[in-house]
Amino acid sequence: MRKSWRQSAAGAGAESVEEEAYVFEGFEETQVDVGEASVFVRFGGQGPPVVLLHGHPRTSATWHRVAPQLVGAGHTVICPDLRGYGRSRGPQFTADHAGYSKRAVAADVVAVMRHLGHRRFALVGHDRGGSVALRLTLDHPQTVSRVAFLDCLPLTEHLSRITPEFATQWWHWFFFAQPNIPERVINADPDSWYHGDPATMGPENYDEWRQATRNPDVVRAMLEDYRAGLTIDRRHEERDRAAGTRVTCPALILWSLQDDLEDLYGDPLAIWRRWADEVRGYGIDSGHHVAELAPDALARALTDFLRSELT
Template identity: 45%
Template sequence: MFDGFRTERISLANGLTIQARIGGDGPPVLLLHGYPQSSACWHKVAPLLVAAGFSVVATDLRGYGASDKPASRSHHATYSKRAMAADQVEVMRRLGHDRFFLAGHDRGGRVAHRLALDHPDAVRKVAVLDIAPTAAMYARTDRAFATGYYHWFFLIQPAPLPERLIAADPDFFLRSKLMAWGRSAADVFADEAVEEYLTSFRDPACISASCEDYRAAATIDLRHDADDANRRIEAPLLALWGAKGFVGQHFDVEKLWRERARQVSGMGLPGGHFLPEEAPKETADALLAFFAGDDRQDA
């Protein structure tokens, strides 16, 4: 995976180290992954962006993959999307990128949402993949949502309940998530990528961190969103969703993002939740069309 890319571990001022896969030359693009994955999820998309003339940085979020997994505090601020977004801005600045294009899938999309709000001068354009805004999804909870997204309510239970249950068989839990949320054949997930997800998820620190990510989403992140209820993302935003996935079938994704951003476009792509792996060419084509134009000339 990631032929021609280099891997760097980038030390931040807060003491954490974030792992990044870096490749290509040209305008910078930051790619953020989702749960329960790592930057490996972009292994089919990243080379296509590089081939089109972009410099790509695909990172492991704090708590995931090979990035550091700090212990959390009772208020969950350690895994707030604000803290996770600040990590990513510093990573890009240390790589020499003060402004960049941004794409986030799943949890990475929620970090991208917060990053675009907190650091508007850093974001040229932002794409969010297969999510609607967190607060809007919680506000529309019904039986279908609670059933399809039961993990939102399971992972936020007080420690160590979900941690211990997942740790009893992390491979089974992770594979069940991949199969339940995808709408394509199992072989869309490369063996090397799945092994990376499994290796990370076998680490109790990763399990704990990922639970804290969701606990933050249900507490401090909602407070931050409420504080910013009257603010809009200034950068152009592209919303992509899986045409066969739960989010696209149960939420008016583009409409909900229009309540959070000033310039919004959107479309459904083939497959389910895991767009970078289920529909890599369509995802790359959509991102390239979105990022292209005058913005590339002065990136």
């Protein structure tokens, strides 16, 4: 998540959206038991499957303007809540944070897709969901046909570039890593901590997100996501780099021009080429929550990238 993490979801770059019908109308919902976790998932459409992974602190409802467009383009679209987020639940918390590692969450996605009858699929990850998408693609390369990373870099690339600007804008990474204190601060007044605009997010997406952020168990799980990121996830990425493990399927990199990824790091494509063999991408005129703020532009980009899946 970027510097907009505590700001309103409203802002420049938001596409005008007409009055919306029911969120994910025509989609099915189910809860999938994957062993130590239970994953809530929405799915709909027919055709080659594509999985959409949300970021912090959203739920799968963040895709409600994009998913129907991908269905219309001829895809089966699967939108899970990440482990511990929204209506998904994970295991007991442990000192090593392994139960909320990206490796564990990636395995959830593979299990959900097998449950739904899909052994190979395209993958889209935004923000923290992008970290899960990277781990899944590296750990299970045979399952991923194409992958899109939205507003994210590998965690170790962020950590190797810590500057005063990074520390100032992304201080929440290190605050979230502290034991006990973040839970006490956030749960004391979650509505003041997390901000959203129902008109921009869509009222049902907003209500679902607000309910989740008011749940202390969800808040703790989201913090464990960040704690894992600075510890066990970092070590997993470091081992991949040392072993030369790379993303071998085509990769699309998209970033929000009104966010700070390019400002902090320069060309994101140059960084992703350190990790992936076939990279393309560009910036979209949007704030960080691109699926809500620029859904049409994002859907067009994903549809173009996934077009070969339909042939």
